[in-house]
Amino acid sequence: MASLGPARVCCCGRRPASRWPWGWLLPPRPPGALLPALAVLLSLLLLPRPSHSTALGEEDGVAEAPPAPSLPPTVIRTRVINTKYGRLQGFVSHASGPHGAIPASTSPATQDSEGGTRHRKPVDVFLGIPYATPPVRSNRFGPTRTPVPWDGLRPADRLSPVCPQHFPDEVLAVSRALEASSPAASAAAEAEALRRMPRGRLESLKRLLPHLRRQSEDCLYLNVYAPAQVAPPEALERYPVLVFVHGESFSWNSGNPYDGSILASYADLVVVTLNYRLGVLGFLNANAAPHLRARVANYGLMDQIAALHWIQNNIALFGGDPTNVTLFGHGTGAACVNLLMVSPTVMPGLFHRAALLSGSALSSWAIVEDPVFYAVRLARRLNCSSPEEAAPTATGAAPSGAAAAAEAWREAERLEDCLRAAPLSALTAQDAPPPPPAFLTAFGPSVDGVVVRPGFRADMAAALLASGGGGGGAGVDGDSGECR
CATH class of the missing domain: 1.20.58 (Methane Monooxygenase Hydroxylase; Chain G, domain 1)
Structure with missing residues (x-):
């Protein structure tokens, strides 16, 4: 693979050390390969399209989602991981197939900058790890709770269902094109969709939507992609950790479609993707006076915080460094990351750096004002x-x-x-929530006095001014890691 030059990343500044224990920086290693790899992660949807869909549960919110396809018998299993909540086992793969579906013994070779070839490094893949108690029944519209320990060995080789989705009209138009019963109907539905969006967006949604069919309120799971190791826990090498918060919308999408194998294999990083509650289930806020009496309402953000706690308690067992955790997201995911950076609910040390891609908490669509x-x-x-x-x-x-x-x-x-x-x-009915104005959302992050304080914008502005990051020259040097 061709060598990459030093990376420079725009950032929004950094809080003084006394108030902000983490910088807005990317991990210091590897300096050159990280940013191109981030682009790969966000652009590739490698999971094969599922051929089934499922109806959502009526009574308890748990969908009867059919199981994901079983792995081929030739796939190599990982070492057993003894997490805080129970034992689990994933599988070893090279980052060449959907979520590492190609076993290490059949890995392809890659040409390097000198014209030679080398094999991609194997990756330990763990899918569908519960990081919280299912938010169903009495736990609906409640704070995120720690997972229930399990007995025996839990296979971590299948993706979990995604959280219940509420698609906008443009996405439904693409869905109709995918589910049309005849080529003529599909072409007509696709023509309708193209009146709403450019061709590139249409093709992107056609790749993404099949991964969002298996839905359930029991969806608080994460996936871990780590450089393969066989050493005992105390002898494992510790790699920087990247935690990806998905974007697209506060009402739909999932962390499942984003395969972290490429980053883990090429950049020696432990990559974590996760699901969090969306739409009304993740952001219902009925408190008319959060400035007078706080009440938890940003359940989706609480899910992300719970996942960070799980990572601090368990990621070292996978070869991750809990003292070097970077949280990053794109679009609405970037806004979530930005809100966690200034949230009083986030304990110091849960994450240490952050990267915001195409969004922030100051974006006009990031906060539901009413x-x-x-x-x-x-x-x-x-x-x-x-x-x-x-x-x-x-x-x-x-x-x-x-x-x-x-x-x-x-x-x-x-x-x-x-x-x-x-x-x-x-x-989750299509006509249940009232439609918001264009480019805004009905159910997204809002001021609840707990996770998002009434004065969060002033906190951000004060931090930027105090750090001198208000100008356009703020950035991070990819070689030294120093702010400039």
């Missing part, structure tokens, strides 16, 4: 009680201060209790 409006509209459609204007007191004045906060809390709790009992199909 989440209660959409929560009330959804509740009314499902015949649930909903927060109304604060009731007048005996003197005729609306309650304020502590009384208003307590009333807003109670109303939010009643609304969530009603929606918690609603069928999943009703919550």
Whole structure:
């Protein structure tokens, strides 16, 4: 493979060390190969298209998703990993097939810059690892809980279902083209889709959507791709860790389609992709007074924090360095990463660097400014009680201060209790959430006073000014890792 020159990455500045324990930097190693490899990860959707779809569960939110295809019998198994919650075993592969489906014994060769050939390094692949308790039944609209330990050896060789999806009209147009019963119907549906988007976007969605058919509320799983090692845990080499937060939308997509094998093989990195709750299930906020009394509402962001805790507790067993964790995402995923960078809920040391690709928490679409409006509209459609204007007191004045906060809390709790009992199909129906303005979202990150503070924008601005990163020259030198 041709050698790559030093990388320079634009960044948004860095907080003073006393307030911000991590820099907005990329891992110091490998300096040259990281950024091109990031592009490979985001552009390649290597998983074969599944040939089946599944209906979502009606009662408890757990889909009867058919199992993923079994691995070929020739695939080599990894060493057994004794995690904090139980034992699991993945498989060894070279980064040449979908999620490493080609075993190491049949690996292809790659031409290097001198015209010679060398084999891609083998990768340990672990798919569908639970990092939290399934957010179903009473756990719906609740904070993320640690996973339940399991007995025996858990195979980590199949991708989990994705979280329930709510597709916009343009994505549904592509879906109709994929599912058309005849070539003529497919061509007509594709022509309709092309009126909404360019050809490149259409082809990208055609590759992505088949990976999003197996849906379930039981979706809080992650995937680990690590350079293959056979040493005992205490003798493993520790590699930098990259944690990928998927983008596209706060209402759909998954970490499953993004194969981290290429990065792990070429760049000597441990790559983690993950699912987190989306749409109404991930971002319902019915609290009308978060500035007076905080209430957890950004469940999707809480999922990401829970995954980071899991990584700190377990990633060393896979050959990752828990003291060198970089969190990165694209689009809406970048906005999530940016929010975690300034969130008081994130403990120091959960991650140490961050990379934002094509998005930030300051983007116009990153925050839902009036989440209660959409929560009330959804509740009314499902015949649930909903927060109304604060009731007048005996003197005729609306309650304020502590009384208003307590009333807003109670109303939010009643609304969530009603929606918690609603069928999943009703919550995710195409016409359930009211449509937001163009380029915005009905259910996404919002100020809840817990994960996202009311003054988060001021915190970000103060950090940028204090670090001198407000100018256009901020960046990271790929050789030295120094800010400039």
